[in-house]
Each structure stands twice: as C-alpha cells, then as structure tokens.
Amino acid sequence: MDLKKRYSVLIVDDEKSNIMLLSNIIKDDYKVFAVRNGLEAIETAEEDLPDLILLDIIMPEMDGYAVISALKKSEKTRDIPVIFITGLNDEEAEEKGLALGAVDYIPKPFQSAIVKLKIRNQIKLIERLRQQSLMAKISHNFLSDSRIEVLYTDTLRMIGEFMDTATVLLYELTDDNSALVCQNEWLKPGLNLETRIGDRYVLKEPMLSIIKKLLSNNTENFCLHSKNPAVRDIMKPQREHLNNYITTPILIKGQMRGILVFSRENEDQEWSESETNLAILVSSIFSGVFERNEIEHDLNVVLQLKAELISAKEQAEHLNRVKSDFLSRMSHEMRTPMNAILGILQIISMSSIPKDLMELLNELKKSSIDLQHLIDDVLDMSNMEYGIIKLSVSDFNANTMFNEAIQAACYIANKKQQLLKTNIDPTIPDSVTGDEKRLKQVITNLLKNAIKFTPEKGEINFDVSVLSANNGILTLQITVSDNGIGIAKEQQDKLFTIFEQVDGSNTREYGGIGIGLILSRRIIELMGGKIWVESELNKGASFYFTCKLQYE
Numbered sequence: 001m002d003l004k005k006r007y008s009v010l011i012v013d014d015e016k017s018n019i020m021l022l023s024n025i026i027k028d029d030y031k032v033f034a035v036r037n038g039l040e041a042i043e044t045a046e047e048d049l050p051d052l053i054l055l056d057i058i059m060p061e062m063d064g065y066a067v068i069s070a071l072k073k074s075e076k077t078r079d080i081p082v083i084f085i086t087g088l089n090d091e092e093a094e095e096k097g098l099a100l101g102a103v104d105y106i107p108k109p110f111q112s113a114i115v116k117l118k119i120r121n122q123i124k125l126i127e128r129l130r131q132q133s134l135m136a137k138i139s140h141n142f143l144s145d146s147r148i149e150v151l152y153t154d155t156l157r158m159i160g161e162f163m164d165t166a167t168v169l170l171y172e173l174t175d176d177n178s179a180l181v182c183q184n185e186w187l188k189p190g191l192n193l194e195t196r197i198g199d200r201y202v203l204k205e206p207m208l209s210i211i212k213k214l215l216s217n218n219t220e221n222f223c224l225h226s227k228n229p230a231v232r233d234i235m236k237p238q239r240e241h242l243n244n245y246i247t248t249p250i251l252i253k254g255q256m257r258g259i260l261v262f263s264r265e266n267e268d269q270e271w272s273e274s275e276t277n278l279a280i281l282v283s284s285i286f287s288g289v290f291e292r293n294e295i296e297h298d299l300n301v302v303l304q305l306k307a308e309l310i311s312a313k314e315q316a317e318h319l320n321r322v323k324s325d326f327l328s329r330m331s332h333e334m335r336t337p338m339n340a341i342l343g344i345l346q347i348i349s350m351s352s353i354p355k356d357l358m359e360l361l362n363e364l365k366k367s368s369i370d371l372q373h374l375i376d377d378v379l380d381m382s383n384m385e386y387g388i389i390k391l392s393v394s395d396f397n398a399n400t401m402f403n404e405a406i407q408a409a410c411y412i413a414n415k416k417q418q419l420l421k422t423n424i425d426p427t428i429p430d431s432v433t434g435d436e437k438r439l440k441q442v443i444t445n446l447l448k449n450a451i452k453f454t455p456e457k458g459e460i461n462f463d464v465s466v467l468s469a470n471n472g473i474l475t476l477q478i479t480v481s482d483n484g485i486g487i488a489k490e491q492q493d494k495l496f497t498i499f500e501q502v503d504g505s506n507t508r509e510y511g512g513i514g515i516g517l518i519l520s521r522r523i524i525e526l527m528g529g530k531i532w533v534e535s536e537l538n539k540g541a542s543f544y545f546t547c548k549l550q551y552e
Helices: 014-027 038-048 064-073 091-098 114-140 149-162 207-217 273-293 299-350 356-383 400-416 436-452 490-497 516-526
Strands: 007-014 031-035 052-056 083-087 104-107 165-172 178-187 201-202 245-252 255-263 394-397 418-422 431-434 460-468 472-481 531-535 542-551
Touching: 007 014, 014 031, 014 114, 031 038, 031 165, 031 472, 038 064, 052 064, 052 114, 064 083, 064 091, 064 207, 064 436, 083 091, 083 207, 104 114, 114 273, 114 299, 149 165, 149 178, 149 255, 149 273, 245 273, 245 394, 255 273, 273 431, 299 356, 356 472, 400 418, 400 436, 400 460, 436 460, 436 472, 436 516, 490 531, 516 531
Parallel strands: 007 031, 007 052, 052 083, 083 104, 418 460
Antiparallel strands: 165 178, 165 255, 178 201, 245 255, 394 431, 431 542, 460 472, 472 542, 531 542
C-alpha cells in the first residue's frame, strides 16, 4: 500500500530542536504529532492512537522508560510500537528498553537516512500485521451462520475500509457463462455513489480471449489494471464510473466464476504491489467460499472446508505471535552494527586527522551495509510468509558476479587469517539470464556462514561447476565447504527451518537470527534448484545447491 500520509507518528522529546529536526525528516511521508513531556505523550497516545511513537529516553520528571511502561499497561496503547530515540551509548540501557517493549532504537545525532529507514520498516511490518489480522477476521466472518449475502456485504466493507477504496464490487458469472453481473457491493460513504448492483458486463471478444490468456498464464497472481494497454480501450464504455481500478478473479478449479473490482476516485493514484497482493488473497478466500456454496449439499465436504478456515485463522494468529518474537530477535541483532556506528560517529566528532577519518568512515560503511542486509532479510522473511518473493530476471555477467561475491567474502576471511580457495568452471558463459541479486545473495550467505563457523587460519572452498547446458538452459552446482565446527547429523534438518541454528539458545556464540538458509532455500527453489548439506561434527561442512539460468 501507499504508506505516505496514511500513518501517523508521535514524537516525544523535551528538546524542541530535536522535535523540529525529526519532524522535518519525516513530515512529507507521515502525519506528525509532537509533545515535550511524558504525561502529554500518554494523553496524546490515548486520544489520537498514533501508528508509531518515537520516544526520548532522557526527559525531566518522567523519563522514556516510565512512559513506555504506562503505554504498555493501557489496553488502548499497548500495541503501539515504540522506537526509543537516545544519545546513550549504553548496552544495558538498550537491554532495559527492549525488555520494556521497545522495538528499536534511533541514535543521536540523527541521520536522516537511518531515521527514515527504521520508521519505514516498522510501518511496513505494521501493515503486514494488519493484513494478517484482516485475513483472520475475514476467515472468521465466513465461519458464522449469517446469510451469505450479509457475509459478502460485511467482508466487502472490511476490505474497502482497510484499502481506502471508493468501491468494492462483487460480480458473479451467469449460469450460461455469458456475462458478469454485480451481486454485491461496498460504496464509500460520503461520495454519493450510485449502486452498481445489477450491472451487467457481457463477456465477448476480444475481452474473453484476453481474460482466458491471462488466466492460463498466471492463474494464482492474476490482477487486471484499468491502465493496462491490453484492456484500456476495450473497457472504455464501462469506465464511466470506474476510472481507476484493479480486478481479481474468483476461481473454482482454475475456472473463473466471478470477479472482485476495487476502484478509487483518484484517477492518478497508483495501486501498490502490497495492495494488489492483498486483493489477490481476498479473491482466493472468495474462491473458497464460492466452491463451498456449490457443494453445500454435501455436508461432510462443507465441514472439511470449515476446518480449513479455522486452521487458516489459527495460522494467522500464530504468525502474529511469531512476528512479535521475530521483531524482538531482530532488534537484538541490530544492536551490534548500530553500536559500531554510534561509537565511530563519536570518535569522528573528536578527530581532525583525515587518514583516521577515512578509516573510521570505512568501518561505518561496513556496519551500515551489515545492518541493511539484516533488514533486507527481515523484509524478505515477511514477504515469504505471504508467498510473494519473486525473481527479477535480467542479463548479467556470471563471472563478474562470482568475483564480487568472492571479494566481499575475502575481506571478512582475511580478518580471521582464513584461506579462501576458488574453482570456477571456465566453460560457464559470461552472459546469462536470471536473478543476479538473489543468486549473489545465496552465495554471499553461504560464504559468510562458512567464515563465521570456521576458526582462525581455517580454509574455505568455493566451487562452481556446470551440470548441464542444453536448449538454452544452464544448470550449475555451487559448493561452499569449510573445515569448521561441522554439524551433527540430527541437527542438519533444522538448518532450513525458520529461526533455527544448530545452537538454538538465545546466547548463541556465533550470532544471527536464523533466517539466511531458509531464505536461500526458497530462492533456490524459485530458480529450479535444490540445496543440501553434508557434514560431520568437528569435521567441517559442505553446502551444495543447484540452480538454472538461461544462456544463448
């Protein structure tokens, strides 16, 4: 969804200059409230219910710790995420804040990019949590004994209010499959829109062929936009009241039985990827309901379907709990690079030697990159929960990509005096087609793991070989092996399970939040390959994966 101006942020800081600086950084993207003491913060949060709170720790009379404690005790405000803003470089203080329920820290002095990034990531997580909650409510809605027309109306209202659309229209296919007729609707109050119930759209050429082609090519992710050149002119007669809309199909066993149409009054407002994915998810629920209604005469089948809806509701609730735990781990792991950044900034502020300054800036850059990679993994993990991780295919130089990944790994390995050996098949074409970024992400993750779990002066091997090259499809096998601590047989299956490491305790010696390998497996599967490990405890480990690329 378009996050701009749809979310509000409350800034709490006793220093006016800090409030003004933070406001200037985020005011173009969010609605901003500001107060200068703890009591006003609690009152404003209770009254306005902001989506996110930026809370200063050191304040007179009532400090940030006391404020967050009060917020978490209130039923109205306890679920509002709080990011502490602080100039303290104190791990104990950070631990205390996280224990009280803070989700992150923003350091002083403020860096615009860091402030925007941390807020944006929290807002995206809020959005996903709300989507999960919406889907759970919709699933629960269809478990009730209300008449189906009432259920449709309530569900369309929930979707329309959540997505802030002008209309949500439900069209059903006639028995002879010749036309779509509007059977139910939600119209945004205050817009004085005329009812569309009874509207009839006859399915004829060329629209019929276009829909069939789109469905056959991409049944699961079908979404038709009003600005799509293939249908824009064909739909012109029907666009008198629909100038900006997306359409998703209601399917039963791959056959279209109806559609949902989501429209906006603002013709220029774009539909984001998050919105289209939500529309597709909602249509899939309607598809299940339509199928249930068609087979309602079979009571036993209807009761299987209900069990599935209950399971979906329980799964959504479970994901909410997992998300909370995950965010806590993420905040914990973010402290290390952020502490490095804070410490370096402090040194830079007192230094006037250009050479030293450059060295410190290099360290700052590395810590920032580490943090960015961690945040990327977090967002990828959230996307994977919804099954929306996709490949971005383009032409790239395979050898250049391998060398970049190796050079980055060498920088880390050299610090541990480790030897990194490489063996890349010379028959690999320079130019290939695939997702360069994702493939490099998997390779980098495996190399970093090997370095991490290998002692100083150890050895890591990186091998790339061609398994086959036929009909424009290149199949590679990539191996990353080390002589590190190894993995016991009974622990190896856990490696590809979310949030798992061989040592599952909170005080892991080697760090990490345990999502790299599960993300790697998902990416490799999308590339038509597989990943596996061979290892013995204290005898090193070898990770293998295959992937398919195109070549000429």
